Amino acid sequence: xxxxxxxxxxxxxxxxxxxxxxxxxxxxxxxxxxxxxxxxxxxxxxxxxxxxxxxxxxxxxxxxxxxxxxxxxxxxxxxxxxxxxxxxxxxxxxxxxxxxxxxxxxxxxxxxxxxxxxxxxxxxxxxxxxxxxxxxxxxxxxxxxxxxxxxxxxxxxxxxxxxxxxxxxxxxxxxxxxxxxxxxxxxxxxxxxxxxxxxxxxxxxxxxxxxxxxxxxx
Amino acid sequence: xxxxxxxxxxxxxxxxxxxxxxxxxxxxxxxxxxxxxxxxxxxxxxxxxxxxxxxxxxxxxxxxxxxxxxxxxxxxxxxxxxxxxxxxxxxxxxxxxxxxxxxxxxxxxxxxxxxxxxxxxxxxxxxxxxxxxxxxxxxxxxxxxxxxxxxxxxxxxxxxxxxxxxxxxxxxxxxxxxxxxxxxxxxxxxxxxxxxxxxxxxxxxxxxxxxxxxxxxx
DNA sequence: ATATTTTTTTAGATTTGTCTAAATTTATTT
DNA sequence: AAATAAATTTAGACAAATCTAAAAAAATAT
Numbered sequence: 001x002x003x004x005x006x007x008x009x010x011x012x013x014x015x016x017x018x019x020x021x022x023x024x025x026x027x028x029x030x031x032x033x034x035x036x037x038x039x040x041x042x043x044x045x046x047x048x049x050x051x052x053x054x055x056x057x058x059x060x061x062x063x064x065x066x067x068x069x070x071x072x073x074x075x076x077x078x079x080x081x082x083x084x085x086x087x088x089x090x091x092x093x094x095x096x097x098x099x100x101x102x103x104x105x106x107x108x109x110x111x112x113x114x115x116x117x118x119x120x121x122x123x124x125x126x127x128x129x130x131x132x133x134x135x136x137x138x139x140x141x142x143x144x145x146x147x148x149x150x151x152x153x154x155x156x157x158x159x160x161x162x163x164x165x166x167x168x169x170x171x172x173x174x175x176x177x178x179x180x181x182x183x184x185x186x187x188x189x190x191x192x193x194x195x196x197x198x199x200x201x202x203x204x205x206x207x208x209x210x211x212x213x214x215x216x217x218x
Numbered sequence: 219x220x221x222x223x224x225x226x227x228x229x230x231x232x233x234x235x236x237x238x239x240x241x242x243x244x245x246x247x248x249x250x251x252x253x254x255x256x257x258x259x260x261x262x263x264x265x266x267x268x269x270x271x272x273x274x275x276x277x278x279x280x281x282x283x284x285x286x287x288x289x290x291x292x293x294x295x296x297x298x299x300x301x302x303x304x305x306x307x308x309x310x311x312x313x314x315x316x317x318x319x320x321x322x323x324x325x326x327x328x329x330x331x332x333x334x335x336x337x338x339x340x341x342x343x344x345x346x347x348x349x350x351x352x353x354x355x356x357x358x359x360x361x362x363x364x365x366x367x368x369x370x371x372x373x374x375x376x377x378x379x380x381x382x383x384x385x386x387x388x389x390x391x392x393x394x395x396x397x398x399x400x401x402x403x404x405x406x407x408x409x410x411x412x413x414x415x416x417x418x419x420x421x422x423x424x425x426x427x428x429x430x431x432x433x434x435x436x
Numbered sequence: 437a438t439a440t441t442t443t444t445t446t447a448g449a450t451t452t453g454t455c456t457a458a459a460t461t462t463a464t465t466t
Numbered sequence: 467a468a469a470t471a472a473a474t475t476t477a478g479a480c481a482a483a484t485c486t487a488a489a490a491a492a493a494t495a496t
Contacts, residue, residue: 006483026444039484041445046482058444058491089332102324108317114307224453244474257454259475264452276461276474 001070003050005105008074009033010043011052012104014063015071023060072136077112078104079125079132084115086126093126093178094168128159128178128215143215146194147208149184155216156181162213174204176214219288221268223323226292227251228261229270230322232281233289241278290354295330296322297343297350302333304344311344311372342436345372361433364412365426367402373434374399380431392422394432 003011013032017024026044030037044061047053052067063071081103085096106112113134116122123139124130132138143159157180160171171177175198185203186195192208206214221229231250235242244262248255262279265271270285281289299321303314324330331352334340341357342348350356361376375398378389389395393416403421404413410426424432 004482027442035483036485037444038446038486042483085329089329089336091332099324099326099329102326106317106320108320111303111307111317114309118307222452245472253453254455255474256456256476260453263475 002107003052003070007043007047007050007052008070008105010040010047011063011067011071012074012078014053014061015068015075018062024062025060069136072132072138073109074104075138076132076134076136077106079129080112080115080119080122082125082127083119083122083131087119087122094172096126097163124158126178127163128157144218146184146196146206146211146214146216147192149216149218151184151187153218154181154183155218157214158217159215160213161215167210167213170210171214174206175201176206182216220325221270221288225261225265225268225270226288226323228258228265229281229285229289230292230296232271232279233286233293236280242280243278287354290350290356291327292322293356294350294352294354295324297347298330298333298337298340300343300345301337301340301349305337305340314344359435361435364402364414364424364429364432364434365410367434367436369402369405371436372399372401373436375432376435377433378431379433385428385431388428389432392424393419394424400434 010029010033013029014024017028017032021028026037026040030040033040041057044053044055047067048055048061052064052070053061054064055061078100081100082093082096085091085099086093091099116131116134122131128143130139144155146155149155157176157178160167160178176182180198182196182198184194185197188194192211193205194208194211195203195205197203228247228251231247232242235246235250239246244255244258248258251258259275262271262273265285266273266279270282270288271279272282273279296318300311300314300318303309303317304311309317334349334352340349348357348359359376362373364373367373375394375396378385378396394400398416400414400416402412403415406412410429411423412426412429413421413423415421
């Protein structure tokens with residue numbers, strides 16, 4: 001079955017919001033997709049007709065199994081293309097998102113499976129997010145917030161949950177990226193700010209609000 | 219400026235028909251795009267409004283300079299993606315067309331220039347068609363002797379330099395004519411004879427003295 | 437528990453690209 | 467040169483995805 005780019009975008013957005021907040025609302029979805037609530041309602045009805053969504057008006061909605069399957073294939077495509085753009089075409093991981101938004105709608109499954117093979121079956125995309133396998137299975141791995149790791153323990157940045165331009169700009173300035181190895185040296189109780197040490201660099205400080213969006217594996 | 223996939227398809231189709239036949243007709247274009255003449259007329263008006271096409275009703279049409287420029291960028295994208303699919307993802311050159319039809323509408327110019335670089339600035343796509351450079355310049359097809367083309371590369375017979383009755387009789391027997399598409403499968407060092415494969419036919423052998431008079435474009 | 441606010445949905449319009457059927461223009465025949 | 471045929475265009479309709487404005491339902495506050 002093939003779906004329009006627009007439908008695919010809805011499915012992906014619902015999938016992400018569902019993961020994050022458990023429940024998805026019409027307004028939240030409209031906000032995520034930069035559109036109007038009325039447009040969302042229109043599309044929800046279409047997705048229901050195609051059995052991609054379980055939806056009763058005013059009663060909320062969530063993806064059907066089929067809808068989840070389609071969403072995972074799009075997530076897979078998005079993340080593999082991002083990996084390709086960074087690893088092979090040498091883009092920075094902060095500039096690939098928009099290109100991947102387009103590439104994720106290329107339909108051929110054979111193409112994406114070949115791309116996966118060409119890239120060496122990567123487990124995570126350049127932002128640290130896991131890449132679903134060919135059958136759509138998503139490996140869960142535990143990302144821990146910087147706030148929750150013990151002092152003086154080497155940790156590797158695996159994921160940035162807030163990927164706003166502003167956040168990325170700040171992290172770039174502090175030399176923090178996916179894969180950066182660091183240790184938390186001090187925690188200040190007053191404002192929950194952290195002092196970090198990155199190998200071969202001088203100590204830096206980040207606020208609680210930044211730290212809670214930086215996830216690591218230890 | 220960004221154009222819809224549909225507009226891009228029209229521009230590309232007009233470009234190709236223009237190359238081939240000099241003049242393009244509404245019917246020919248409808249046939250090429252598998253659509254109806256009425257739909258073509260509708261689109262021609264839109265393309266004119268956007269100054270991509272010079273068009274006066276009932277008087278025929280052709281691409282403006284701007285339209286040609288856009289068409290060449292799409293051709294560039296199509297051929298680079300085909301090259302990528304064959305060289306990097308190991309698809310056969312006969313199975314990549316539909317995928318490239320989708321990929322050619324990915325908008326980022328930076329992406330396609332990086333891809334070009336990644337691929338080593340190839341001059342021709344897997345079908346032998348020339349790839350426009352970053353500025354949209356299209357290298358003129360050169361006529362090369364069959365003796366000088368690489369193995370397993372699709373070539374189209376463009377010229378026969380010796381047009382004696384004897385030569386033409388021989389070529390007729392071998393089913394070789396202007397426009398015939400073939401590949402050189404083997405070169406025998408002993409007598410420089412060649413083994414050729416024409417689509418849908420069994421392999422044939424020709425001598426060096428015949429081959430040097432058959433020119434092709436790749 | 438009623439009033440108010442917020443969220444969601446409906447009704448009707450708009451844009452893009454397509455279609456069919458009919459009209460018009462151009463080309464071809466006799 | 468008039469008649470016929472072919473090519474092209476117009477008129478009016480439709481589907482997909484979106485929008486605005488208004489109505490309906492649910493949530494919240496007094």
